[in-house]
Amino acid sequence: MASVPTRNNRQLTRFFMPLALQAASQALSYPLVAMVASRGPGGPLNLAGLAQSTTIMIFLGMFCISYITTGMIYATSREGYQKFRDVVLITGFGVITVQAALCIPWLSHLLFGNLIGLPPSIASPAKMTLLATIPVQFLFFLRTPYLVIMYIGRATGKASLATIARIVVTAALSPLFCIMDLVGPVWAVVCLTMPAALECLLARLFADPFLKKLKSSPATAPRAGEIFFFNLPLSIGGYLLTASAIIMGAFIARAPHPERVLPICYLALGLANPVAFAATRIQTTVLAFPPPDLKDRLTFRFALGAGVVLGLLPLIFILPGLTELYYVTLQKLKPADMGLVRVTAIALIFYPFSVAVRAQSEGLAAWLKRPTTVMAGHAIFLATIIASGFLLLLLGAPGFIICAAVLPAGSLASSATMRALMSRSRPKPTPIAPTTTSVGQVR
Numbered sequence: 001m002a003s004v005p006t007r008n009n010r011q012l013t014r015f016f017m018p019l020a021l022q023a024a025s026q027a028l029s030y031p032l033v034a035m036v037a038s039r040g041p042g043g044p045l046n047l048a049g050l051a052q053s054t055t056i057m058i059f060l061g062m063f064c065i066s067y068i069t070t071g072m073i074y075a076t077s078r079e080g081y082q083k084f085r086d087v088v089l090i091t092g093f094g095v096i097t098v099q100a101a102l103c104i105p106w107l108s109h110l111l112f113g114n115l116i117g118l119p120p121s122i123a124s125p126a127k128m129t130l131l132a133t134i135p136v137q138f139l140f141f142l143r144t145p146y147l148v149i150m151y152i153g154r155a156t157g158k159a160s161l162a163t164i165a166r167i168v169v170t171a172a173l174s175p176l177f178c179i180m181d182l183v184g185p186v187w188a189v190v191c192l193t194m195p196a197a198l199e200c201l202l203a204r205l206f207a208d209p210f211l212k213k214l215k216s217s218p219a220t221a222p223r224a225g226e227i228f229f230f231n232l233p234l235s236i237g238g239y240l241l242t243a244s245a246i247i248m249g250a251f252i253a254r255a256p257h258p259e260r261v262l263p264i265c266y267l268a269l270g271l272a273n274p275v276a277f278a279a280t281r282i283q284t285t286v287l288a289f290p291p292p293d294l295k296d297r298l299t300f301r302f303a304l305g306a307g308v309v310l311g312l313l314p315l316i317f318i319l320p321g322l323t324e325l326y327y328v329t330l331q332k333l334k335p336a337d338m339g340l341v342r343v344t345a346i347a348l349i350f351y352p353f354s355v356a357v358r359a360q361s362e363g364l365a366a367w368l369k370r371p372t373t374v375m376a377g378h379a380i381f382l383a384t385i386i387a388s389g390f391l392l393l394l395l396g397a398p399g400f401i402i403c404a405a406v407l408p409a410g411s412l413a414s415s416a417t418m419r420a421l422m423s424r425s426r427p428k429p430t431p432i433a434p435t436t437t438s439v440g441q442v443r
Helices: 009-038 044-060 062-074 078-101 105-115 120-132 134-152 156-179 185-213 224-254 258-279 282-288 297-318 322-330 335-347 350-367 371-394 399-422
Strands: none
Touching (some): 009 258, 044 224, 078 134, 105 120, 120 258, 156 185, 258 399, 297 335, 350 371
16 A cells, blocks of 8 residues: 655645646636637627636536546546546537537527626627637547546646646747737637647657556446546536636626626636636645545645735736736737726735635545535535625626625635535545655656
């Protein structure tokens, strides 16, 4: 049996940093391609439409994200990995089928126009890009088993290289597309898809040594249904989280001046989301360094510290010079809106911090083998988003206040709920394969 990894801040930081960098890089692809979308005829309205469609895409692909945790449990043997990979790919085919169905004109109008309440100027690019993101959706499912096997093989740093390559290529392609006048929401999706295909290929190459080292297990291989139904509560919880982003957009769309405020909120979130997504990797860190009990102060303090640092990072872009370069020059924001985007960016400082606190609670729940507890916490997250959104809308709050307030409130309420439920249960820790970062690995 593998030894339990040393539990100290240095070890946690060494493990967390490659995962955080990988997660942030994944989310950074969207603000990078935003410049391609916003330079089309619709300007920032294209960006708002692209943001809505990618939110729907992520919502549909939530199974892909939650399969990371499931794979760390079930893909530790050759038979387990093969079964896990099959389940992931079959799920991916199902997801892109649903996404294609939502692109049928009357269904897309019902979704974007009636349900979310987008104005036609934003709904139109949202409909186009939802169809265009089907290939990149499946690429994410195809990539997942390769990432999982590298996490199990103690190569979190190496696993991040494929994603870093993706972000570098995206950063190179985005201005190239603009120079070649290949702009607009559809070209933005093309700019997103090409680097994702490269990332998937590199992940396959990097994972190959770990796949060859997988050993057969004398135990009965897990059934496909067992893997799927373990993952299901985690995915449902993730769906609730993603639905909250859509609902938040619906509240902002009904607040004053949505055509001005929605693009500003999405521009600010475009920088806050990558670091918030990085904060979610604290869940994996908790699983890799199993706690002695539920009162695990080490990972809780680590989550607080990481949350503060991650929350401050996006504020770099409101410094003089960088603000004009990013928001005005690259993203084509009107100079008159600079004050509002600064206020929104500052208000979002609590967003990554609250996500870090929630992720630590999710890690403890997964360690207890309580995926339904995670789902319950996410349900409270959604309920808090809805309740606070309605309240702020009734009070006449502007859209940027709704954006900055409801997300942290939802995460903190979710964390409190999970902790309350876990305190009533007897620990049944999940046997997690060791996933520590090996000394001397590529970073």
